Amino acid sequence: MPPRKRADAARNEQTLLAAAAEVFVRSGVDAPIREIAAEAGVGMGTIYRHFPTRADLVVAVYRHQVEACAEAGPELLSKEDSPQQALRQWVDLFVDFLVTKHGLANALQSDSSGFEQLHAYFLDRLGPVCGELLKASGIENIQPYELMRGIGNLCVGRGDDARYDPRRLIALLLDGLLGA
Amino acid sequence: MPPRKRADAARNEQTLLAAAAEVFVRSGVDAPIREIAAEAGVGMGTIYRHFPTRADLVVAVYRHQVEACAEAGPELLSKEDSPQQALRQWVDLFVDFLVTKHGLANALQSDSSGFEQLHAYFLDRLGPVCGELLKASGIENIQPYELMRGIGNLCVGRGDDARYDPRRLIALLLDGLLGA
DNA sequence: GAACGATACGGAGCACTGTTCCGCTTTGTC
DNA sequence: GACAAAGCGGAACAGTGCTCCGTATCGTTC
Numbered sequence: 001m002p003p004r005k006r007a008d009a010a011r012n013e014q015t016l017l018a019a020a021a022e023v024f025v026r027s028g029v030d031a032p033i034r035e036i037a038a039e040a041g042v043g044m045g046t047i048y049r050h051f052p053t054r055a056d057l058v059v060a061v062y063r064h065q066v067e068a069c070a071e072a073g074p075e076l077l078s079k080e081d082s083p084q085q086a087l088r089q090w091v092d093l094f095v096d097f098l099v100t101k102h103g104l105a106n107a108l109q110s111d112s113s114g115f116e117q118l119h120a121y122f123l124d125r126l127g128p129v130c131g132e133l134l135k136a137s138g139i140e141n142i143q144p145y146e147l148m149r150g151i152g153n154l155c156v157g158r159g160d161d162a163r164y165d166p167r168r169l170i171a172l173l174l175d176g177l178l179g180a
Numbered sequence: 181m182p183p184r185k186r187a188d189a190a191r192n193e194q195t196l197l198a199a200a201a202e203v204f205v206r207s208g209v210d211a212p213i214r215e216i217a218a219e220a221g222v223g224m225g226t227i228y229r230h231f232p233t234r235a236d237l238v239v240a241v242y243r244h245q246v247e248a249c250a251e252a253g254p255e256l257l258s259k260e261d262s263p264q265q266a267l268r269q270w271v272d273l274f275v276d277f278l279v280t281k282h283g284l285a286n287a288l289q290s291d292s293s294g295f296e297q298l299h300a301y302f303l304d305r306l307g308p309v310c311g312e313l314l315k316a317s318g319i320e321n322i323q324p325y326e327l328m329r330g331i332g333n334l335c336v337g338r339g340d341d342a343r344y345d346p347r348r349l350i351a352l353l354l355d356g357l358l359g360a
Numbered sequence: 361g362a363a364c365g366a367t368a369c370g371g372a373g374c375a376c377t378g379t380t381c382c383g384c385t386t387t388g389t390c
Numbered sequence: 391g392a393c394a395a396a397g398c399g400g401a402a403c404a405g406t407g408c409t410c411c412g413t414a415t416c417g418t419t420c
Contacts, residue, residue, distance in 0.1 A: 049369085
């Protein structure tokens with residue numbers, strides 16, 4: 001059995017997941033390792049010890065994000081002023097997360113079965129959460145899967161095109177759904 | 181109108197297209213520019229003058245390959261001992277070509293309309309050629325499009341997996357078609 | 361709380377790649 | 391043959407992935 005992790009190692013792992021997620025959103029999943037290391041305030045060696053390949057890191061961030069996104073749903077519902085506002089904020093998190101998700105396909109070119117497994121996990125975990133937010137917001141004319149997939153599709157393509165801002169379109173979609 | 185090209189420039193362009201095609205098959209479309217330059221026996225500057233971006237080069241090779249593949253059909257039919265042998269050799273060329281084709285999608289991320297245009301050209305040009313080879317080989321239970329697409333699908337995914345050899349499967353497919 | 365492996369960290373250093381730039385060579389023309 | 395224009399080659403620079411090992415920190419034992 002593996003020996004227990006040292007406290008600083010465990011801490012760094014969490015720091016790295018958060019930093020990598022942030023950098024992925026800002027610079028894409030192909031961001032230089034150096035940038036992630038700098039964001040996390042650690043050396044490059046530390047990243048390579050925790051995540052030997054880029055795919056390892058992307059997968060770990062992916063799982064971490066799915067989990068965070070899932071937990072954020074109920075939390076936002078209880079914290080925000082209205083369910084509608086909670087939904088909007090949740091969708092914003094979800095879009096951040098999609099950056100990682102899309103990068104995953106490239107990072108995992110050699111192992112597509114692993115990708116499908118993660119994708120199934122993603123749907124199982126987030127579908128119900130999204131469903132709760134929709135129900136609380138009084139939206140009944142769309143299924144969670146359809147909304148998530150629609151948002152996902154709006155986000156495909158390169159992010160460096162100033163003429164196309166997925167978030168703007170998604171906001172409009174929500175306006176439509178919420179009858180704003 | 182543009183002035184006529186110098187003879188050496190025109191020669192180099194052809195040399196580069198052939199060299200790049202070869203290197204793409206051997207090392208993938210992400211092969212270092214240096215490797216292509218070495219294969220062609222020219223300097224790197226020459227490549228950049230002819231093809232400012234990697235996408236330019238890949239597109240040019242693509243068109244060149246489609247043309248070569250199309251011309252090879254009738255030629256193989258008249259040269260090889262049997263139509264069946266011509267078909268097998270043609271399919272082999274076709275598979276080489278698919279490496280470039282798959283790389284194209286990545287190289288052209290920003291310009292998907294250009295991709296579809298090229299794809300249409302590809303189908304128009306090669307479909308009939310493939311049809312001729314099939315007819316000459318006495319195969320009537322499959323359409324050119326279906327065969328080409330099947331071969332294409334067998335080739336998706338990274339080439340660096342020793343456990344999966346598309347050419348082996350394609351050979352088996354042809355065995356089945358030809359009743360060997 | 362001191363001492364001491366074991367564990368983890370940081371970042372310099374190396375290898376490799378894309379891209380530019382400019383002195384030199386080849387070509388076409390007169 | 392002479393001369394400009396066009397083209398060529400590859401050194402040089404900048405950015406990146408990845409390794410390696412001296413140093414720092416942690417957890418344990420007394």
